[in-house]
Amino acid sequence: MITTEKLYDYYLKNPVISTDTRNITPGCIFFALRGDLFNANEFAAQAIEKGAAFAVIDEEKYAENDNFLLVEDVLSSLQELARHHRKQLNIPVIGLTGSNGKTTSKELVNAVLSERYKTFATLGNLNNHIGVPLSILSITDDVQVAVIEMGANHQKEIELLCTIAQPTHGIITNVGMAHLDGFGGFEGVKKGKAELYAYLKQTNGYTFINRDNPDLLKMSIAAGLNKLIYYGTENGNTIKGELKSSDPFIEVNWTNHETSSSVTTNLTGSYNFENILAAICIGDFFDMSPEEINTGLSKYQPKNNRSQLTKTEKNTVICDFYNANPSSMAAALKNLSVISADKKTAILGDMFELGPESRDQHELIVKQANESGLDQIIFIGKDFHTFKDSFKGIFFETPAEATQYLQENLVHDHLVLLKGSRGMKLESLLQYL
Template identity: 55%
Template sequence: MRIEELYPIFRKHPSVSTDTRKVTESCLFFALKGENFDANTFAEQAIALGAAFAIVDKQDLPKHPQFIFVDDVLKTLQDLAHYHRRQLGLPVIGLTGTNGKTTTKELINAVLSQKFKTAATLGNLNNHIGVPLTLLAITPDTEVAIVEMGANHQKEIELLCAIAVPDYGLITNVGKAHLEGFGGFEGVKKGKGELYDFLSKNGGTVFINRDNLHLQEMARSRSFKEVIYYGTSSDNYVFGKLIANDPYLTVEWSDGENKDEVQSQLTGIYNFENILAAIAIGKKLGLTTQQIHEGINSYKPQNNRSQIIKTERNTVIGDFYNANPSSMAVAIENIARLEADNKVLILGDMFELGEESGAEHRAVIEKAEKLGIAKVLFVGQEFFKNSNQKSVFLKNVEELRTYLHENPVHQALILLKGSRGMKLEQVIAYL
């Protein structure tokens, strides 16, 4: 079935599912395939659970009045999402970057929703499946969409841009993450730069942090219809400075005419530039200062990203959704600047670093131990390879739980950070 024929069916049944556990009444079930599964085998089950139709590509399936056969289910999902985006005709803001994507996306959404009906990527549905699902969830009454794009190798952002067709774009930063897939830091820059490539070729508007030399360099090699700069110097469209970090951030900012202050519910000096990005986009899209401030004030981080967790005994900066050398460095720098009599670092392994893993973990150890913090705990096999007498090294979270049970921490400011696979949330109960 062609996309033009499938689209009216989608409009009649606009809920989409790729998981039989999440099938809703009258939805469309897309039978995707993975390395260890083939959802074609669950198509009849999806229909039994209430799906209106199942989109399948295994041609030897038995004929069924509610099966829609296509050549490739994944490509059909992506093409349908692209077609839907084109029919909507609304402005789309695409953003990517090594760190801060989700927080920046949530800030932008919080700000723009003060004026517009918005749609934004749910959670981190930011890959070749998540972006189509994000687009297909957009309703016709939506006025602005914010689409997060993630990648761990080159050509991914190029594909996601071709599907989502962003009119505006933002790269939060480029850093050392997914080095194995990208082939090193230059590969990261090239991969993330595919968003700039799309905007350059298609007359888009780009928002750039002028303080970031890597982004400036990447932008100079491309030409854009419009460039909106933000940063700390007064020659930017929006500029500002951090005036409080205790532990929540307060930012002073200006558009060149007026100077204002906005208080956030975010911690971490690295979020200063994310706040400025949201302000710049809000200004560009015509929001008032009050609307911008209400949006930033209202956003409270969740999902273990720069989240302040008050336990009975301690204050925990929970930042364990993900970790890479870049985000680890700024998180360590941030806790060093915070005022607290008793600080503790609990740092977990960073994943997907390939051949550079050893060197990058050693660099984190060196940076953390230079701070002179009384208690530093390193958790995971990669960190454990570098055990020394200065800090505590533990092989896994089980050993960490035992250590914290036998050596309880009281009245401390704790940074808890590591890659998602380390499952550091399991130790919150011990803090």
């Protein structure tokens, strides 16, 4: 069996990691991970044939020659390799988690910090027990600050990811009604996310906290944190902000005790105000000027269908269908109500992973949508369809049924909110809007 230290020697000479034979690059190291439906040990030889320098495996029968590196468990070895690499990096690492806005916050923080520093930020949503090690192993020697997103859908996951990323600074964007099934309800969500606070307390790290959020305040007090940097809308915070406008793009006024400043972003959705304040606070902590901070914020362009305002030939569409939970769905509907438009349509897809609370949470969203004064509401999915006889709206069980409706009943000159869980695949409807 190869040791972590020896594996690290191979990594230093071949610092590109792959876990997918479809993405092999010459000289990379292939880690043969297992899944419920696959065993990548079976594809290790294929990875070598495609150009991988080495393949890390945990079944001896696949070790054909010295290019195959045998370990006890491939996943554990990947995580240990990442831990070892992290210990060699003497840089600030900002660990970021939360129920909503993780990826947008990560992108905003990176956009700000990169105006002065050489940064690394988690690519896409590589934020789980595999993605975080891959992210850490992508940090090169010239990086000055890293921003690592950490996602979770059950207890102890953030705790594990902290042992890998070893953040020196941390932020929980918020806690909301997400992954309720895995966490065991909202109290479980708070307990799971607070694992980041527990790590920062243990390691004497810095924590950025939205002082307007009572849940985060209580969690920080319970954790006994002492290196706290506050942001929010009240006096006494390191960064004080004011939402000037969100119609449709967010404008923010902010102060840092010394100077007042203002910035206009390319983000829609008033719920992103707190994410912008977080990025300002972190930039200010790292000695960036207001001009640098505002430049980073104003240059950032939302993508990946998160709070992304798209003008089609027929409508203006808020593309927010990367994911959804009751908290983010409620915020999106509230935002839709404050944006100026002659006609408004909401197209909402089912929210996944809510467990026993699913029915009640879907009903709450149906009620809120009905009370929002919208011209048209379309609900899609089996969970929403349950309420077709109880509330106003157009209900479909599948996106295919909604597609047929939109083809026959064209939507023109509307502001359209398109939001649902990723598994609903609502992007298929965009071409008809």
